[in-house]
Amino acid sequence: MADKAFVRWGIVLAAIAVLAAVPVMVSAYTVSLFISMLAYISLATAWAFFSGRTRYISLATAAFVGIGTYTVAVLSDHLPLPVVLAIAPAVGFAVAFGIGLSTLRLSGVYFVIFTFGLAELIKQLVIWFEINQTKTLARYIFVNASGTLIYELLLATAVVVVAGVWWLSRSPLGYALRVIGEDEMVARHAGIDTTRVKVLVFAATSAVMSLVGAILSLRYTYVDPNIGFNSLVSFQVLIMALLGGIGRPWGPALGAIPLVLLFELLSGTFPHHFGIALGLCFVVIVYYLPGGVMGLIDRWRLWLRS
Amino acid sequence: MTDALPLLAIRGLHKSFGGLQAVRGFDLDVPSGAIVGLIGPNGSVKTTVLNLITGEIAADGGSVRLADQEMTGLPPFRICRARIARTFQLVRILPGMTTRENVLVGRLFGAAPATLERARREVDALLERVGLAERAEQQGAQLTYIDQKRVELARALATQPRVLLLDEWLAGLNPSELQIGITLIRQVRSEGVTVVMIEHVMEAIRALCDHVVVMSAGALIAAGAPEAVLRDPEVARVYLGDDDA
Numbered sequence: 001m002a003d004k005a006f007v008r009w010g011i012v013l014a015a016i017a018v019l020a021a022v023p024v025m026v027s028a029y030t031v032s033l034f035i036s037m038l039a040y041i042s043l044a045t046a047w048a049f050f051s052g053r054t055r056y057i058s059l060a061t062a063a064f065v066g067i068g069t070y071t072v073a074v075l076s077d078h079l080p081l082p083v084v085l086a087i088a089p090a091v092g093f094a095v096a097f098g099i100g101l102s103t104l105r106l107s108g109v110y111f112v113i114f115t116f117g118l119a120e121l122i123k124q125l126v127i128w129f130e131i132n133q134t135k136t137l138a139r140y141i142f143v144n145a146s147g148t149l150i151y152e153l154l155l156a157t158a159v160v161v162v163a164g165v166w167w168l169s170r171s172p173l174g175y176a177l178r179v180i181g182e183d184e185m186v187a188r189h190a191g192i193d194t195t196r197v198k199v200l201v202f203a204a205t206s207a208v209m210s211l212v213g214a215i216l217s218l219r220y221t222y223v224d225p226n227i228g229f230n231s232l233v234s235f236q237v238l239i240m241a242l243l244g245g246i247g248r249p250w251g252p253a254l255g256a257i258p259l260v261l262l263f264e265l266l267s268g269t270f271p272h273h274f275g276i277a278l279g280l281c282f283v284v285i286v287y288y289l290p291g292g293v294m295g296l297i298d299r300w301r302l303w304l305r306s
Numbered sequence: 307m308t309d310a311l312p313l314l315a316i317r318g319l320h321k322s323f324g325g326l327q328a329v330r331g332f333d334l335d336v337p338s339g340a341i342v343g344l345i346g347p348n349g350s351v352k353t354t355v356l357n358l359i360t361g362e363i364a365a366d367g368g369s370v371r372l373a374d375q376e377m378t379g380l381p382p383f384r385i386c387r388a389r390i391a392r393t394f395q396l397v398r399i400l401p402g403m404t405t406r407e408n409v410l411v412g413r414l415f416g417a418a419p420a421t422l423e424r425a426r427r428e429v430d431a432l433l434e435r436v437g438l439a440e441r442a443e444q445q446g447a448q449l450t451y452i453d454q455k456r457v458e459l460a461r462a463l464a465t466q467p468r469v470l471l472l473d474e475w476l477a478g479l480n481p482s483e484l485q486i487g488i489t490l491i492r493q494v495r496s497e498g499v500t501v502v503m504i505e506h507v508m509e510a511i512r513a514l515c516d517h518v519v520v521m522s523a524g525a526l527i528a529a530g531a532p533e534a535v536l537r538d539p540e541v542a543r544v545y546l547g548d549d550d551a
Binding site: 171179183188190192195 | 383394400411416465
C-alpha cells in the first residue's frame, strides 16, 4: 500500500518536473498555448470547487480575473511585482467576500443572473472611472516578464490549486459544500454554518481567479476593460468544468486542456465565426456529456466490468 | 408534567406572516426524557412552531430555552449544535449521496466535532441501529420511503441531540412499518433523548406520548395525557368535526 502511494507521488512529482522544464524544450508559441491551459486549469478547478459543489453557479469569473488584471495595470508602476501579485488575490478575496455576504442568500437562477450582472457592473464602473478620472480607456503594462516566468508562475498556481482542491475535496469542508449543493436546509439543520462556508470558499476561489488574472496580465502590454473583464471567460470556464465533470477534483482540469486547444484551433481557423463554433461546443457538451468526461469514464468502467 | 425544570421551555412564541397572526402566544414545557405529542388539524401551524424552535424562521416575540441556554434568535446551525435536532415533514434526502453520506453530515457538524474516520465509524453504528446497515452504500435517491425516513432519523440522531423534533415522521408508513417506527422512537427515548413529535397517527400518539398538546389556528387549545386530551370534545371538534380542519 505504502509503496503504491510512494510510486504515485513519484509519478506526480516527475510530471510536475517535466512540466516545469517545458519552456526550455518547446517553441514560444507552444509555451503560450501551455500558459492558456494552465490558466484555465486553475480557473476551472477553482470555479468548480465552489460552484460545482454548492450549485451556486457563478458567472462572475471574468470580474475576478479582471480585478487581478487591473491590480497589475494600476500598481505595477509603483510596486515590485511580487507585492503586486500578492495584492491581486487579496483584492479579489475582499471584493468576493463583500459580494458573498450580500448575495449568497439568493439561490438558483437569481444567483446566476446576479453574478453575471455584477461582472458587467464592475466592467462598466471601470470604464466610467477610466473615462472620467484618468481620461483614457486603456492602460499600458510595463512589466518585464518573460513567457517562461509567466509559465512557471501559472504552473505553480495550477499545482497548488489542483492539489489543494484534491485535498480539500476529501475533507469535511469539501463534503459540507456538497451537502449545501444537495439541500441547503438539511445542511443548516445538521450543524453546518452555511453562510460562513459559502462566503469563505467563494472568496478564496475568487482570489485564485484574481491571481490568475494578475499573472496573465503580464503577457499584455496594453489592457482595456473589454479585454480585462471579458465575460466570455466566465462561460468558457463554466463549460470547461462541465466538460471535465464537476464531481471530481481532476475533472475541470481535464476539461480545460482539450477546450483550450479547441478554442485555439477555432480562433485560428474561423476567426470570424469563433462565437458560432463556441456555441455549438456548448450545446454538444451539455447534450451529450451531462456528467462530463469523468462521468463518461465512469460509465465506460461500469460497462467494461459488466 | 413534573415539577423539575423543563429541558425545553417555550414562552409566548409569536409569529405573523404579513397580516396573518400564525402563531399566537404559544407556550410549551418539555421535561427531560419525555415524549410530547404536538397535534392539531392541518393549517394549525405545527410545522411553523418547529421552524421557530429550530431557527429556520425568526420569531416576532417570545423565547425558546434549552435548559439554561437561550435559543431565541440563534441561526439553525447553532441550535443544532446546542443539541436540538429535527426531521422534516417532507422527507429531505440528499439524492446524490449515499446513505452513509446522508447521515455523516450530522455527526461531522453537529454537537460534537469528530475526525472523519471516527465520524464514519460512529455513523455506521448508527445505521446499524436504525436498520440501514445494508443500505450504507446506496444512493439516497434509490431508497424506499421508510428507509428515507430512517435516514432522516439517523441524521438527526447523529448530531447528538438532547431534544429531537419529529415532524410527522411516522406519516405514510404501512402498519408493519409503523410498528418499526414506534419501536425506534421508544428506543431513542430510552437512550436519553427527549422527543417532541408532530403527528397525525393517533395510534402512535397513544403508544408513545406522555403528554399531548393540541394546536388549532396558531394557539394551544388543550394539553394533558393522551387519553384525556383525545376525549376532550373541543379537540374532537377541531380535529374531526366541523369544516374547520
